[in-house]
Amino acid sequence: MTNSTDNALTPLNEDFSRALVIVAHPDDVEFGAASAIARWTRQGKTIRYCMVTSGEAGIDSLPPDECRPLREAEQRESARIVGVEDVDFLGFPDGTVTYSLELRAALARQIRIHRPEIIITGNFRESFGGQMPNQADHIAVGHATIDAVRDAGNRWIYPDQLTDGIEPWSGVRAVWAAGSPNAAHGVDTTDTFRAGVASLEAHRAYIDGLGWDDFNPEEMLASGSRPIGSRLGVTYGAAFEVFTMQFGA
Numbered sequence: 001m002t003n004s005t006d007n008a009l010t011p012l013n014e015d016f017s018r019a020l021v022i023v024a025h026p027d028d029v030e031f032g033a034a035s036a037i038a039r040w041t042r043q044g045k046t047i048r049y050c051m052v053t054s055g056e057a058g059i060d061s062l063p064p065d066e067c068r069p070l071r072e073a074e075q076r077e078s079a080r081i082v083g084v085e086d087v088d089f090l091g092f093p094d095g096t097v098t099y100s101l102e103l104r105a106a107l108a109r110q111i112r113i114h115r116p117e118i119i120i121t122g123n124f125r126e127s128f129g130g131q132m133p134n135q136a137d138h139i140a141v142g143h144a145t146i147d148a149v150r151d152a153g154n155r156w157i158y159p160d161q162l163t164d165g166i167e168p169w170s171g172v173r174a175v176w177a178a179g180s181p182n183a184a185h186g187v188d189t190t191d192t193f194r195a196g197v198a199s200l201e202a203h204r205a206y207i208d209g210l211g212w213d214d215f216n217p218e219e220m221l222a223s224g225s226r227p228i229g230s231r232l233g234v235t236y237g238a239a240f241e242v243f244t245m246q247f248g249a
Contacts (some may be wrong), residue, residue, distance in 0.1 A: 009186035009231045009239060012176070018046045020116035021084075022107060022145050024097060024137035026075035027203045028122045032224055033178035034082050035189035035196025036238040037120075041083025042192065049079050049087040050110045052103070052141050053094035059209035066095070067213040070205050078202035082195050097137040099144050105158045107148035112161060112169045119175045121145050121240075130183030146175055149245050172245050179224075180241035187227055190235040197221055 002015045023029055029037065029049065037047055055071040056064035058144065072089055079087050090106050097103065109117070124142020127133050151157045153170030162168070176185070189196065201207075207215060228237035 001127070007231055008233075009228065010184060010188045011241070012041070012185045012240060013188070014043070016045065016117040018114070018116045018174070019118040019120055019168070020048050020050060020110065020114045020190075021120045022050045022052070022110070022141065023122050024052050024135070024141040025058065025094065026051055026078070027058075027072045027206055028138070029178075030078055030203060031118075031179075031198040032221065033120065033122075033196075033238050034078070034199035035192045035221075035225070035236065036178070036187050037084060037197035038082035038192035038199070039187065039189055047084050048114050049075070049084055050107070051075060051087065051089045052092045052097060053137065054089050054091065055057075055094055055206065057094040058206055060211075061209060062205075071203075074205060078199045081199045081202060082167055082192075083168075095137065097140045099140045103140065103144045104148045104151055105161070107144055108151040108158055109161050109166075111148060111152035111172065112166050115171060117121045117123040117171055117173050119149060120240075121147060121175060121177050123177055123179040123181070125177075125180055125182060125241075127181065128179070142177060146243060149175060161220065174245055176240040177243065178238060178240050180239070183239035183241045185236045185242050186232050186239045188229070188232055188234040188236070189225060189238050190229065192231045193221070193225060193236040226227070 054068045056068040059067050076087050121142050122141045149172045155168045197218045227238040228239045229235045
């Protein structure tokens with residue numbers, strides 16, 4: 001007989017004060033992790049967002065130059081709802097992001113500027129845990145994020161960035177990948193679940209552009225959050241794969 005606790009998630013160590021979210025697109029955070037962000041900002045933690053692209057290829061009916069400002073505005077409003085004031089867009093091309101030294105350098109610069117203790121990204125495994133393969137942008141950004149953490153702490157990598165008070169930063173303790181099929185950790189989002197729903201609903205133009213009939217953001221998020229919550233012994237939860245970035249941590 002299988003013990004009901006065999007599939008339990010370990011609660012995340014929330015002993016941090018600054019985190020940087022690095023994802024490929026606007027809406028990546030909102031499809032599952034925004035309620036966790038709301039939990040942490042309510043605890044007084046400082047969270048900043050870094051979007052590698054502006055999601056400008058995400059709405060079929062809008063050319064990228066028209067789509068870009070719309071999606072950036074929706075992301076800023078979505079971030080505001082969960083208590084995030086700073087959102088950076090790096091301007092890499094949506095849909096064709098590749099793992100590169102250019103991407104690593106851009107992410108290392110963000111890490112050096114914001115000096116986070118925790119970095120939150122999305123799932124960058126090959127799939128979402130079933131037969132559906134992951135998107136190439138997600139995979140490239142996740143792998144580059146891991147390497148950029150190491151780059152940011154080494155003053156001899158991208159030394160041209162070390163001007164105007166920017167210094168190396170080796171204080172990132174871990175990278176947390178939200179929604180990974182290998183997630184073994186989680187956080188209770190019961191009290192902030194509604195904020196996460198509202199954050200996703202702020203991407204109205206993008207959601208409408210998907211053309212999904214009868215799409216209900218609350219039902220979709222609940223269907224993913226309830227099973228995670230049950231593994232934590234609560235109503236709703238968000239799951240993360242933890243990559244430790246410091247020896248002995």
